[in-house]
Amino acid sequence: KPENLESVIQIAIETILHTNGSDVKIERHGVKPDFLIPFDRIRIEQVLINFLSNAIKYSPNNNQIIVTTFSDEKEVRISVTDFGIGIPAFKQEYVFHKFYRVEESSLQFQGMGIGLYICSEIIKQHHGTIGVSSEVGEGSTFYFTLPLN
Ligand code: ATP
Ligand code: MG
Secondary structure (H helix, E strand, C coil), X not given: CEEEHHHHHHHHHHHHHHHHXXXXXXXXXXXCCCCEEECCHHHHHHHHHHHHHHHHHCCCCCCEEEEEEEECCCEEEEEEEECCCCCCHHHHHHHHCCCCCCHHHHCCXXXXXXXXXXXXXXXXXXXXXXXXXXXXXXXXXXXXXXXXX
């Protein structure tokens, strides 16, 4: 069913701001995807909430988050950037696996290691792509894409 992606992004951000109070600062970059494309609204909101809540959880010393949106004729891309603990390069491919947690962070932060696995399954069902780029001690950017038509 055709849905407005921009409205889902706004609802996810509002939900996160509601549950985290005024500590968290969320900035928007890029052109807003204010158009209709077919996707499962509940599921894509779940992916965004997972990205945003990870960004907060794994950034104990920085409350800034940037949500960047971009689209071309082929796809729309949404990314969530944090300035938290980061993920070592050789562990980045595993974070989408079921129950995988980065050792260093699992000692400090609670979790099941399931959130990103669910995200990757949802994006697979939408024929999109999902990924991360990160630098230890600098931060992380998680992104997903959805195909247009
Ligand atoms: P939950 O099932 O509650 O989400 P989780 O947060 O541990 O638990 P995932 O969201 O699947 O599980 O993330 C998997 C692992 O990837 C995390 O345990 C953490 O080590 C790492 N990770 C995820 N997001 C970030 C991030 N923004 N910055 C640093 N590490 C991250
Ligand atoms: Mg998580």
